[in-house]
Amino acid sequence: MEILHKRFSRDLWRLTRLYWKSEEKWRALALLAVIVALNLGSVYMLVLINKWYNTFYNALQNFDAAGTWAALRDFAPLAAIYIIIAVYAFYLQQILQVRWRRWLTERYLGDWLTNRNYYRMQLWKTGTDNPDQRISEDVGLFVSLTMGLSLGLLKASVTLVSFAGILWALSGTLNLPLGNGQIAIPGYMLWVAICYAAVGTWLTARIGRPLINLNFNQQRYEADFRFSLIRLRENSESVALYGGEAEERNLFRGRFARVIENFLELVRRRKILVWFTSGYAQIAIIFPTLMAAPRYFAKEIQLGGLMQITEAFGRVQDALSYFVDAYPQLAEWRAVVNRLSGFTDHMQAVMVMDREKDIRLTGHSAPEIIVTSLDIDLPGGENLLSSLELKLAPAATLLIAGPSGSGKSTLLRTLAGLWPFGKGTISVPRGQKVLFIPQKPYLPLGSLRQALMYPGTPGRVSDGVMREIMELCRISELIDHLDTTADWSHILSLGEQQRIAFARALLHQPEWLFLDEATSALDEPTEKALYQLLQDKLPRTAIVSVGHRNTLNAFHRGKLTLTGNGQWNILY
Numbered sequence: 143m144e145i146l147h148k149r150f151s152r153d154l155w156r157l158t159r160l161y162w163k164s165e166e167k168w169r170a171l172a173l174l175a176v177i178v179a180l181n182l183g184s185v186y187m188l189v190l191i192n193k194w195y196n197t198f199y200n201a202l203q204n205f206d207a208a209g210t211w212a213a214l215r216d217f218a219p220l221a222a223i224y225i226i227i228a229v230y231a232f233y234l235q236q237i238l239q240v241r242w243r244r245w246l247t248e249r250y251l252g253d254w255l256t257n258r259n260y261y262r263m264q265l266w267k268t269g270t271d272n273p274d275q276r277i278s279e280d281v282g283l284f285v286s287l288t289m290g291l292s293l294g295l296l297k298a299s300v301t302l303v304s305f306a307g308i309l310w311a312l313s314g315t316l317n318l319p320l321g322n323g324q325i326a327i328p329g330y331m332l333w334v335a336i337c338y339a340a341v342g343t344w345l346t347a348r349i350g351r352p353l354i355n356l357n358f359n360q361q362r363y364e365a366d367f368r369f370s371l372i373r374l375r376e377n378s379e380s381v382a383l384y385g386g387e388a389e390e391r392n393l394f395r396g397r398f399a400r401v402i403e404n405f406l407e408l409v410r411r412r413k414i415l416v417w418f419t420s421g422y423a424q425i426a427i428i429f430p431t432l433m434a435a436p437r438y439f440a441k442e443i444q445l446g447g448l449m450q451i452t453e454a455f456g457r458v459q460d461a462l463s464y465f466v467d468a469y470p471q472l473a474e475w476r477a478v479v480n481r482l483s484g485f486t487d488h489m490q491a492v493m494v495m496d497r498e499k500d501i502r503l504t505g506h507s508a509p510e511i512i513v514t515s516l517d518i519d520l521p522g523g524e525n526l527l528s529s530l531e532l533k534l535a536p537a538a539t540l541l542i543a544g545p546s547g548s549g550k551s552t553l554l555r556t557l558a559g560l561w562p563f564g565k566g567t568i569s570v571p572r573g574q575k576v577l578f579i580p581q582k583p584y585l586p587l588g589s590l591r592q593a594l595m596y597p598g599t600p601g602r603v604s605d606g607v608m609r610e611i612m613e614l615c616r617i618s619e620l621i622d623h624l625d626t627t628a629d630w631s632h633i634l635s636l637g638e639q640q641r642i643a644f645a646r647a648l649l650h651q652p653e654w655l656f657l658d659e660a661t662s663a664l665d666e667p668t669e670k671a672l673y674q675l676l677q678d679k680l681p682r683t684a685i686v687s688v689g690h691r692n693t694l695n696a697f698h699r700g701k702l703t704l705t706g707n708g709q710w711n712i713l714y
């Protein structure tokens with residue numbers, strides 16, 4: 143089937159084997175074995191129930207009241223066992239799905255956060271849209287569709303084999319007149335079922351093919367729309383101050399229109415499919431009776447036989463029509479596998495690009511940071527900074543200045559190992575702590591204490607020390623809220639957030655501290671006090687600041703000026 147072509151199989155196997163070859167594989171395989179056994183058990187029960195049809199309807203046809211009651215009595219345990227099997231097959235399948243999803247989500251989260259992939263992926267813009275959706279939704283969908291469809295296929299195959307045998311044995315031989323003689327078709331009901339299902343499957347595949355792309359796009363448009371809403375929430379204040387509601391609404395409308403447009407197309411396509419599949423299912427109700435009736439009226443079979451044949455036909459036809467019923471899900475499955483593989487490929491491509499990048503950031507045993515022949519480029523290839531040579535001794539202080547857009551922040555990004563475009567070598571002392579403070583410090587979701595300690599926990603810090611540092615950094619009014627959880631990045635002023643970043647530096651006590659316009663929102667006396675604090679409390683820390691204000695000169699012994707067009711000069 144085209145829907146399951148080669149590339150899809152490769153991608154599917156790549157995604158599936160992650161879990162089934164993981165450390166959890168034995169537990170998972172054991173659970174899967176039980177689930178498969180239960181599914182086989184349920185098919186066996188259906189075979190028994192099919193036999194029961196014969197006994198029951200024959201008793202009815204013969205007006206055998208005792209036989210009918212006995213048959214009804216026999217039905218109870220069959221139904222009870224079938225129900226128990228169905229419940230546990232469902233329950234255990236869900237449990238296995240949850241475990242698989244948990245494992246795979248962990249894995250994707252890990253890969254996304256490793257090697258700063260989340261950052262690099264957006265820097266190299268090719269590829270994946272909405273990685274958050276891939277992790278939060280697609281992983282779950284992938285797991286449930288893979289489990290559901292493969293168990294469905296297994297069940298359909300086993301049902302097919304079991305009931306094809308029954309149908310063959312029951313349907314006898316049909317003698318069709320042909321010219322002067324007759325042609326005998328043994329097991330003809332089985333052939334009828336196969337032809338019926340083959341035509342159905344072929345037509346479904348034809349009608350349903352466009353669903354694959356439509357499903358793929360639907361997920362993507364929904365995620366784009368959701369993301370634009372989240373962005374407004376994140377930037378509510380700026381939008382409110384600008385009064386940008388009309389613009390935002392236009393953006394939402396545009397994105398939502400795409401959601402609806404695609405959805406309508408999807409519905410139209412599915413409507414055609416529903417026309418077909420429900421017609422197909424209705425015909426399947428009378429079709430076998432019609433086919434088996436000649437033998438019934440010829441008194442070759444009894445009512446029980448007719449009912450048993452009809453039921454067996456239904457089962458075979460159901461099993462053969464697996465693709466007809468599962469088509470919309472197969473289309474969705476393929477879209478999900480596409481999206482997850484695209485995401486995985488993109489992450490791997492980023493890692494390869496990262497390994498091959500020409501800016502080498504290495505650890506060495508010398509105490510200085512040494513930058514040699516560093517060229518920094520923009521993603522498009524234009525040069526931002528040429529042949530930079532820089533040596534930073536421990537406890538050095540350096541101010542990086544220059545006009546806006548000359549590349550100061552990008553230089554810091556490069557030193558942090560984030561910026562991949564360019565060439566040259568940056569050697570940093572091994573095993574030392576480096577802290578970068580951006581202009582707008584990031585405050586994680588959680589308490590203020592967590593925000594102060596971010597990233598990680600710099601050992602246990604007593605309340606006393608924490609208070610002292612907060613007082614020194616002029617945020618003593620926040621001491622009482624240390625353990626309050628709130629959206630702090632929206633509550634605190636930029637100046638307060640910048641003071642929190644200084645407190646962070648004092649808590650972490652890094653050997654190397656890089657500040658990118660970290661005091662831009664502070665008044666000059668506060669800026670002075672905080673820089674003085676760094677000098678007093680972190681005398682062994684090297685400080686590299688980016689800033690426009692001349693007041694910063696007093697706190698730095700060296701000055702690197704980026705003059706534009708890739709040029710620079712340095713004064714120690």
Ligand SMILES: Nc1ncnc2c1ncn2[C@@H]1O[C@H](COP(=O)(O)OP(=O)(O)OP(=O)(O)O)[C@@H](O)[C@H]1O
Binds near residue numbers: 265520546547549552
């Ligand atoms: N991800 C990116 N893709 C393309 N161009 C970028 C990217 N990031 C930065 N740039 C460009 O690189 C140039 C340098 O930016 P950078 O932020 O380093 O300047 P800066 O000197 O720190 O400026 P400012 O003083 O205004 O903060 C700018 O022209 C900017 O547009």
